[in-house]
Amino acid sequence: MISFSEYDQLDALAMADLVRTGQLTAMELCEAAIARAGAVNSQINAVVHPLFEPARLRAGAGLPAGPLGGVPFLLKDFGAQYAGAPHTSGSRALRNFVPAEDAELVRRWQAAGVNILGKSNTPEFALMGVTEPVLFGPTRNPWNLAHTPGGSSGGAAAAVAAGIVPLAGAGDGGGSIRIPAACCGLFGLKPSRGRVPTGPEQGEKWQGAAVEHVLSRSVRDSAAMLDATQGPDAGAPYFLPGPVRPYLEEVGRPPGRLRIAFSLGHPLGSALHPECMAAVRHAAQLLESLGHDVAEVPLPFDGRAVASAFLMLYFGETGASIAALAKVLGRPARPRDVEPTTWLLGLLGRTYSAADFAAARHTWNDSARRMGRFHQTYDLLLTPTLATPPVRVGELQPKPGEQRLLKLVNTFGLGGLIRRSGIVEKLAEQSLEKTPYTQVANLTGQPAMSVPLHWTADGLPCGVQFIAPLGAEDVLFRLAGQLEQAQPWFARRPVLPG
Structure with missing residues (x-):
């Protein structure tokens, strides 16, 4: 039996190599992951659907001999569906929903050889930058249990940071890979639109803003998994040229002398937390020491326009998700089926017109063109990932007065009145004030x-964020590999009480 101290020193590729050479078995890795979950999950609430017995059976029967053969893995309880397992999306309305078919991405993950141990916590419909669903309760940050691991892939991030698994499935529609990576000391890459499959049922997620990948401790694990999953599936609406070489090979290649611009401006004009400012300045100094050309610039996009366009998507997709619950419930959804904030977002989604939504999409295109012109001068944009360090659990939940307002609005269906009052814009700006940097890459x-x-x-x-041109994951992996070598973070681990 492998001890946790030994297990915790291995990334996913190292685990797979030991299995491949006969030095470890998939069963030993499975038992080590289950033991670690048993030791820490009650503190962090990361794994909400344990699938330990099926995982043991797969480990004993033999897993595919892929690049990550035998590696313990978790699926996010939103997005990538796994046949026969609960798929609640963090919502009471879906607590009994079990899909009959695997998502294409799950098929590719399994073909890579990972052993699925369970599903990780997520906010309802993956709507929040914190992970505090009413259905399962809050997930806590292993670095400090009073703080959030971020969201919406907060359960995945907490599980990886706590050493339950070396990498875990995640999704990003507005920052939901990068936000929890920043909160939990992990590497988190959001691939380009169209890089990984969204089938077999969906052509695109969140109008193309959302994409799925993984959270990991090492850069090379992320690269290896993208190698295993990249490429279109049948009926894909987007096509990107394949990589010049495997992404795993990019991690060790010199990135060359990159032109990197950094910005400390807050997209909404608010104050940036001093620690986030220090994070970017430190990264800029490190980049200069590695030979890159670094310059400070204003943000190359209109932060308020991006926020407004993103919120239109946010409201509209929430309304569509609530409407789609009728397929599972056998009746139209009611306010008590979902959380009050979710119901309000859905109400707001129904108050906007098709013309409003089309105008928001024009902002997407404008932002993409602005970033395209920016990348004619600079290879990468460096920003904070978040405008503040991880907030405390419960800090972003509605206050008592806001809860009373939510109840009134939801009871009487006053979404239009609330929208016209201007309260929505104020609350939305407060919501995005702490996470204003990630959405632009989803829109573009x-x-x-x-x-x-x-x-x-x-x-x-x-954490700090780097944004690259469309299709340039290779540049990001080369730079990430260089940064990981220059300032290693793998061995820096949280210490959980008990």
């Missing part, structure tokens, strides 16, 4: 990554 489709290069004075991770 560009790849972006959060890299763990800074910890706050009180020991909380504080």
Whole structure:
């Protein structure tokens, strides 16, 4: 039996190599992951659907001999469906929903050889930058249990940071890979729009803004998994040229002398937390020491326009998700089926017109063109991943007065009145104030990554974000590999009580 101290020193590729050479078995890795979950999950609430017995059976029967053969893995309880397993999307309305078919991405993950141990916690419909669903309760950050691991892939991030698994499935529609990576001291890459499959049922997710990949401790694990999953599936609406060489090979290649611009401006004009500012300045200094050309610039996109366009998507997709519950419930959804905030978002989605939505899509295109012109001068944009270090659990939940307002609005269907009052814009701006940097890459489709290069004075991770041109994941992996070598983070681990 492998001990946790031994297990925790291995990334996914190292585990797979030991299985392939006969030095470890998939069963030993499976048992080590299950034992670690048993030791820490009650503290962090990361795994909400354990699938331990099926995982043991697969480990005993033999897993595909893929590049990650035998590696313990978790699926996010939203997005990538896994046949025969609960798929709640963090919602009470779907607590009994079990899909009959695997998503194409899940098929590719399994073909890579991972052993699925369970599903990780997520906010309802993956709507929040924190992971605090009413259905399962909040997930806590292993670095400090009073703080959030971020969202919406917070359960995945907490599980990886706590050493349950070396990597876990995640999704990103507005920052939901990069935000928890920044909060939990992990590497998190959002691939380009169209890089990984969304089938067999969906052609695109969130109008193309959302894409799925993984959270990991090492850069090479992320690269290896993208090698295993990239490429279109049948009926894909987007096509990107394949990589010049495997992404795993990019991790060790010199990135060359990159032109990197950084910005400390807040997209909504608010104050940036000093620790997040320090994280970017430290990264800029590190980049200069590695030979890159670094310059400070204003943000090359209109932050308020991006926020407004993203919120239109946010409201509209929530309304569509609530309407789609009728297929599972056998009746139209009611306010009590979902959380009050979710119901309000859905109400707001129904108050906007098709013309409003089309105008928001024009902003997407404008932002993509602005970023395209920016990349004619600079290879990468460096920003904070978040405008603040990880907030405390419960800090972003509605206050008592807001809860009373939500109840009134939802009871009487006053979404239109609330919209006209201007309260929505105020609350929305407050919501995005702490996470204003990630959405632009979702709207433009560009790849972006959060890299763990800074910890706050009180020991909380504080990631920085790099945005690359569409299709340039290779550039991100080369730079991430260089940064990981220059300032290693793999061995920097949280210590959980008990």
